[in-house]
Amino acid sequence: MALTGFLVRGLHCYRKNSCLKTNSVCFLQTFSPIFQLEEYGKLLSGSDIAEKIQTSLCDQVQKFKLHHSCFTxxxxxxxxxxxxxxxxxxxxxxxxxxxxxxxxxxxxxxxxxxxxxxxxxxxxxxxxxxxxxxxxxxxxxxxxxxxxxxxxxxxxxxxxxxxxxxxxxxxxxxxxxxxGFLPCTPNGCMELIRRTGILIEGSKAVVVGRSKIVGTPTAELLKWHNATVTICHSKTKNLPEVIADADILVVGIGQPNMVKGDWIKPGAVVIDCGINSLPDTKRSTGYRLVGDVDFEKARKRASWITPVPGGVGPMTVTMLMKNTVFAALKSTLGNKV
The missing domain is CATH 3.40.50.10860 (Leucine Dehydrogenase, chain A, domain 1)
Structure with a gap:
């Protein structure tokens, strides 16, 4: 009822206010917080971002070939x-x-x-x-x-x-x-986080998982980008409380839907590195892929969240390609890169 009343008053203001009436952008900016009250978190598509980066890498390779015909x-x-x-x-x-x-x-x-x-x-x-x-x-x-x-x-x-x-x-x-070369999955996670526009510096970041390939290097990257980082693992006590304090949450623990939606701080950025298969008789494959985060519930609290599949995976592949192009440029140009 309160929301309905607010919207009615907003529309009345719209009719009276020439600025709002002639400038729909102004109107939307004024009332967008209301319209967003029941929205889910924004989907952070690794597939879309990876596509853009790969296109840019292709252009870079083609331009360099114009000046160095033997470069491949x-x-x-x-x-x-x-x-x-x-x-x-x-x-x-x-x-x-x-x-x-x-x-x-x-x-x-x-x-x-x-x-x-x-x-x-x-x-x-x-x-x-x-x-x-x-x-x-x-x-x-x-x-x-x-x-x-x-x-x-x-x-x-x-x-x-x-x-x-x-x-x-x-x-x-x-x-x-x-x-040197940054590990591909952590570097992909950082690129996804940057694309949300969140200020990493000063943010509280929680990394769930301490593997050599994902958790540990991701925590290092966040640290060197001036986040305050907590690493969680199987021995961490009060995990839900630790996660609830995170502005940025990266999960790579290898357990399907382990992180529950109500653990997540409202407005947090959630990067799910997990990929697990669960039985699903409704699918032709007999299974479905899920991450380490309970996606459907988490997206109701997160500001941005990666899907599984289509989130971190494509970014891992793309960062590998980026490193390969960089290695080829270093091999050709030496320290000039």
């Missing part, structure tokens, strides 16, 4: 085994590379590959001057025991476009965000 960024994707999810991610990377003008070569090794054989493959790629970026698709699907950290560290830092080599991780840890 090249990416090597090394896979062990044939996990279905890895196959899907690799197809996405190959498609994005083709669109941008990057030559992407897929090295698919059998699941019988051992650590020595994998290291030998990576060594050959390290020594190949035409290859600018190398990524080893994780997790490794091998029948043999392989040390994944040893594998990521075997990729030389200036070709480590996944940003997982200990040297590149160390640069991030001490705030050197320019000379």
């Amino acid at each position: 960024p090249q990416l090597a994707i090394v896979q062990v085994g044939a996990r279905k999810d890895s196959n899907t991610y690799i197809r996405m990377k190959m498609k994005a590379a083709e669109k941008i003008g990057i030559i992407a070569t897929h090295f698919c090794l059998p699941s019988t590959t051992n650590q020595t054989e994998l290291l030998k493959t990576i060594s050959h790629l390290n020594l190949n001057p035409s290859v600018h970026g190398i990524i080893v698709q994780m997790p490794l699907d091998s029948a043999n025991m392989i040390d994944s950290t040893l594998i990521t560290d075997s990729v030389i830092p200036n070709k480590d476009v996944d940003g997982l080599n200990t040297i590149n991780q160390g640069k991030l840890a001490v705030g050197d965000l320019a000379s």
Whole structure:
């Protein structure tokens, strides 16, 4: 009733006020807070943003080719085994590379590959001057025991476009965000956060999950962008209360719908890095994909929220392409980049 009365008075004001009557923008600005009372949070589409960045990268590659005819960024994707999810991610990377003008070569090794054989493959790629970026698709699907950290560290830092080599991780840890490569998913998260327009500096950021690939480097990036950061994990006490204080919330814990909507601070920016499959007999696939955040309830409180799928995933692929183009430019121009 109160809302109806307010709107009636607003329309009466509209008829009386020539400014509002002649300027609909003025009218909408005046009453937009009322119309937004029951709106959901805005969808932060990683797919749309990734499309724009990829188009920009394509233009950048084409312009550089005009002055350096032999310039063609090249990416090597090394896979062990044939996990279905890895196959899907690799197809996405190959498609994005083709669109941008990057030559992407897929090295698919059998699941019988051992650590020595994998290291030998990576060594050959390290020594190949035409290859600018190398990524080893994780997790490794091998029948043999392989040390994944040893594998990521075997990729030389200036070709480590996944940003997982200990040297590149160390640069991030001490705030050197320019000379190395930033890990793709965290960098994609930061780009999504920036696109909302929220002021990162001084914001309270909560990162749920402390993995090497997502949680820890995302927290580092937020810290070096002057947010006040809290990292949560399986041992964190009073998790709902900690999350409720976050202006920026990044979740990558690997548990479907773990973060409940009523935990989220009204107006918070929510970045969901999780991707989980749940049984769903209504779908032809027999399953549906969900994130680590209860999306339908969370979007009623968040100002911006990423969907799953179509949120962080496309941005991860795009940041890999961005790193590859940067690696090729550094290889061509050296320190002039």
